[in-house]
Amino acid sequence: MSFRIKAYIYISILLTFFSCIEPIDIKDINYENYLVVEANLTDQLKKHTIKLSRSFMLNDSVPKYESNANVRIIDRNENTYTFSEIEEGVYESDDIFKAELNNTYTLYINTSDGNEYSSIPEKIHGVNEINDITIEKDINPENIEGLKINVISNTEDPNSVYYRYEYDETYKIIAPYWSSADLIPVSREFPFSVTFIQKDYESKVCYKTINSNTIIQTETIGLDKNNVNFTIRFIEKNDFILSHRYSILVKQYVQSPDAYRYFKTLKKLSVSQGSFTQNQPGFMQGNITNNKTSNDKVLGFFEVTSYSEKRFFFNYLDIYPDGSVNYVSDCNFIAPKLVDGHYPDLFSPLIATLDNGEYLYYTTNEEPTDYEPGPYYLVPKICGDCRLLGSNVKPSFWID
Template sequence: MLTLFSQSCVEPFEAATEDFESVLVIDALITNELKYQQINLSRTFRFEEEEAGGEVGATVRVLDDMQNEYVFVENNPGQYVSEVMFAAQPNVSYQLSITTREGGVYESTPVVLSKNTPIDDLYASVETNDQEVEGVAILVDTFDPEGESQYYRFDYEETYKIVAPFWNPQELTIQQEVPLFFRLVPKMQEEQVCFNTVNSVNIILANTSGFIEDRLSRFVVRFLARDDYIISHRYSILVKQYVISREAHTFYETLNEFSGLESIFSENQPGFFNGNISASNNPREKVIGFFDVSPVDSRRIFFDHDEFFPEDLIPAWPFDCQITTPIPIELLNLVKFEIVEFWAHHEPEDASQGDYKVVPRICGDCTVLGTNVAPDFWIE
């Protein structure tokens, strides 16, 4: 039995890419908003790499059938922004053209702006999800009486207030090291209340083509468990609704299915699927991406945790806030590297361990998690 046990131990498997093909990845969406439009270019990356690198040095243009040309300049590596503000117009055909630094030429098929359908309502409601978790669902209602929209994509930008649970109006500073002496001084910046903004990363799609009418009712864009700390205080979400083509919906739906595989060893291994962009000088070259021209409508809502769960305590802080009492020499190093936050002075009976109670900085300084400047749109 001992022999069997020793031979059955699991050895760690270090996954690595053996065959790799560098493929251009194009994220290109032009909307009917008057703004500096943006197109992102990157490359596929190996399994053992952490993230994709931007495709730099490319020439990016959008042309329409009215003889207009919109040139995009590289703002950051792989991020290209139009030189002028413009908005996609109805009944105008647009085409994307890209030339990479290595001479690769890529073009999309012509695309026309879809019909614009606004959001009828955006609201929050207490719901229970499929996993039997109670929380707040962000819901959208929309309706096209002419039945021409049918295919929708959503994304969101959420902003939430952070209140540091172990904030103190004073901070601990080193007055001198020899002899060692600390001093408490008033904090010079706001560290109790901050704000953090996060963009959605999931592909959120809706399809009414099989419905009696082109209507979405109580469509869930976001779900937040009642104990999610980001709704501990005040929360806001900006939801954007795009009306997209059937071809774009098919592309994003397929991309969603592939990206949702639970394991790289799944029997359903992803293959390659084409968008509406191809390599002009090498028809067999693979290209990942879809050039989309979509109308967009947006709504924003705010709510507080106690509006839905007035009987609850605020959700627990998700970080370890162990209070310690380091001896002076330990405290010297901690203060130097700013990894703790002064909490409160000890009672006399505790002074033998150390003069101060401290916690990790993330527990007393909200700027670790966000900005201490409220966004322009923020409403209390």
């Protein structure tokens, strides 16, 4: 999974906290220190990653990563794949390998406190390739117009029944009031002066990638064939991410029945119910246990899955030829004077504004007015420098 599993065991505390009239001091509630495991072995030939952390209270803002652990996966043929810690709590396999059909894999973890953990043997339960990604206009239950993004997979494999999805979406950002030049102060003392320099960096076009952070699942039980036609994403028509060009990378995992049920329950428990009388979750056991004591519980599930991915691009104007999307910020121009009329020897409103760093030069003010008396129009930085919203490095996969 691409997101950290928070201690869902404490969701009931969250429900209590928000449904009571008087607040509860969460620090006073009993806390249990559980190992949290995020591990998914796929049939991709690559270095695989396992993440280890500790459960933490809801009022903690920083996860507690589990370092200095010994992590390995052993298959049915006694082949051992070792992992090394590449950053705090993140372990990467020392060699590239992949999960293979008709083989089983077991995860073993030895933590620095002397505890030993292992999963039950897991295997790939089905294979299905993504055939297509489609989009269609639709109206959501809130009566908002937008686009449905659908994933389509067709297979004859009777075991490919349960699916989990993730996606990475990338969108293009264009600063609406960009200038090729910067306006910089030359003299901050009277007589005040400024000059132009040509930009030697990209700040007009940027890109932003966002990863999905929810559990997305579907299943094909009851269908004649295990074919998937599933809406993975709905984007409102006026969402800024659609402004120009948009891309989504859909990732499909064929799950085992146990993994599907685990993640389905996890999603159900992770949604705040808003009422203490509704769902009250307790501990949810995965497929990993402590080999030394049954009292030390583990959060997480070791998955072994087949994997498929597909990327899709589209332009907003291809879908809505007469439409447009508002920018994320108001872009109101200002035109401060170079010299203050009341204190000409002491203060330059233009230079003070440039030094503040919140505005950028856009263009020359050809017709100064009492309201906009200065020689240059300035715009909020977010309207002239796309780097405030994304990266100016074009992704290697991007196709214009």
